[in-house]
Amino acid sequence: MGIYDREYYQGDRGGASWLGPTSSWCNTLILINVGVFLAVWILRIDQDTLYAWFAASPRGIFEEGKIWQLLTATFLHDQTRILHIVGNMLFLYFIGREVESLYGGKDFLAFYLASGIVSTLCWAILAAAFRPHAGVMIGASGAVLGVVTLYTLYYPRRELLFMGFIPTPMWLLLAIYLVWPLLGDARSSGIAWESHAAGAAFAVAYKHFDLRWTRLMGTWGGRPRLKVVVPPRYEQSRPRSAVPGRGDAVGARTATTVQEDQLDARLDEVLAKIAREGREGLTEEERKVLQDASRRARHRRGERL
Numbered sequence: 304m305g306i307y308d309r310e311y312y313q314g315d316r317g318g319a320s321w322l323g324p325t326s327s328w329c330n331t332l333i334l335i336n337v338g339v340f341l342a343v344w345i346l347r348i349d350q351d352t353l354y355a356w357f358a359a360s361p362r363g364i365f366e367e368g369k370i371w372q373l374l375t376a377t378f379l380h381d382q383t384r385i386l387h388i389v390g391n392m393l394f395l396y397f398i399g400r401e402v403e404s405l406y407g408g409k410d411f412l413a414f415y416l417a418s419g420i421v422s423t424l425c426w427a428i429l430a431a432a433f434r435p436h437a438g439v440m441i442g443a444s445g446a447v448l449g450v451v452t453l454y455t456l457y458y459p460r461r462e463l464l465f466m467g468f469i470p471t472p473m474w475l476l477l478a479i480y481l482v483w484p485l486l487g488d489a490r491s492s493g494i495a496w497e498s499h500a501a502g503a504a505f506a507v508a509y510k511h512f513d514l515r516w517t518r519l520m521g522t523w524g525g526r527p528r529l530k531v532v533v534p535p536r537y538e539q540s541r542p543r544s545a546v547p548g549r550g551d552a553v554g555a556r557t558a559t560t561v562q563e564d565q566l567d568a569r570l571d572e573v574l575a576k577i578a579r580e581g582r583e584g585l586t587e588e589e590r591k592v593l594q595d596a597s598r599r600a601r602h603r604r605g606e607r608l
Contacts, residue, residue, distance in 0.1 A: 328412040329399040333392050336443060339378050340388050353379070358439035359423045361431035373427075377419035379441035391443045397463075398454045399447075405457065406515065406578065413516035414509060418449030418502050425501035445498035451477055452506035477503070513575055570596045 343353065354360075356369070359376035363369040380388035403411035422445025430437035455473040465471035465479070481503060484496035508514065573589045585593075 327400060327403055328408045328415075329395060329403045332399070332412075332415060333395055336378055336380070336388065336392060336395075340380050340382070343379075344382055350382075354439045354441070358441045359427055360439045361427045361435070361437060363439075364424075364427050365431060373420045373423045374416065376423050376439075376441050377416075377443050377446050380443070381441065387442060387444075391447045394447050394451055395443070399450050401458075402450050402454050407517075410515045410517055414453070415446050415450060417509075418505050419443065419446035421505045422446060422449065422498040422502035426495050426498040429497045440495045440498065442495070442498075444495070445502035447502070448480065448499045449502035449506040449509075451480070452503040453510060456506065456510050510578070513578060515578065518575065566592070566595060566599070 342348075355363070357372060357375040358379055359372045363372050380391070399411070399415070402414075406414065423440065426440055426445070430440075451473075455477045459474040460472050462470045462472055463476055465476055471479075481496075481499060484494040484499065569592050573585065573592050576585065576589065
């Protein structure tokens with residue numbers, strides 16, 4: 304997670320809300336899913352035409368070149384199964400917002416979309432290989448299972464209410480949703496368990512290899528990636544200026560700049576470790592880096608007031 308998504312780099316902005324300017328990407332994804340569902344229902348769009356273009360199918364993706372189905376299928380839900388979209392959106396609302404707070408909006412959006420694409424692609428590959436006459440697949444379950452899995456990797460013992468009233472740790476809840484389709488005939492039940500498993504596997508790889516978009520591609524918005532800056536040798540051995548006091552001032556500014564650059568680089572490493580392992584794995588020295596960065600950010604905000 305980038306330092307620009309952290310609290311001490313965000314000033315006094317409030318948390319995510321539905322109506323305010325700080326509305327989260329998680330909320331936006333929910334609105335898009337619900338909006339598409341309602342639009343299909345209100346406009347009475349022909350299902351065959353809709354699915355032929357936007358639902359995922361091995362033939363459409365691999366033979367007809369409709370690669371956009373890898374993503375568009377994630378935003379479609381069965382009109383005859385209201386619990387399908389309700390369940391997905393509830394998980395996305397309660398758990399997705401927590402994951403977004405961990406990674407920041409940009410990385411969360413990239414992760415969600417990538418989970419949807421990867422889970423749909425894996426389903427299509429397996430369907431093409433073992434079920435050549437497979438129908439179509441729709442639903443956000445693969446992407447949502449990716450979000451739930453990523454959350455579980457951070458908080459395996461945190462409890463949620465299974466079926467609305469049974470306190471259940473996240474690791475067990477995730478296991479239930481991954482194994483449940485395999486207990487019966489997943490094909491006849493209409494559950495694309497391959498997509499669920501692929502979404503969960505992608506989340507494990509995402510956390511283990513730290514596949515954040517902002518780390519791999521640089522931050523959105525043109526911010527430079529952090530790096531350690533070492534002053535050239537000639538600057539370190541440069542004689543002092545002939546102007547009284549000027550050489551001391553330049554040297555002090557150079558030392559301060561180097562220290563801040565090194566702190567920024569060290570901070571980025573610590574934040575990446577938190578993303579991989581959580582705060583529990585931090586050493587005392589790494590916790591001090593966080594404290595120093597927080598103190599510096601508060602000092603800068605005080606100077607701007």
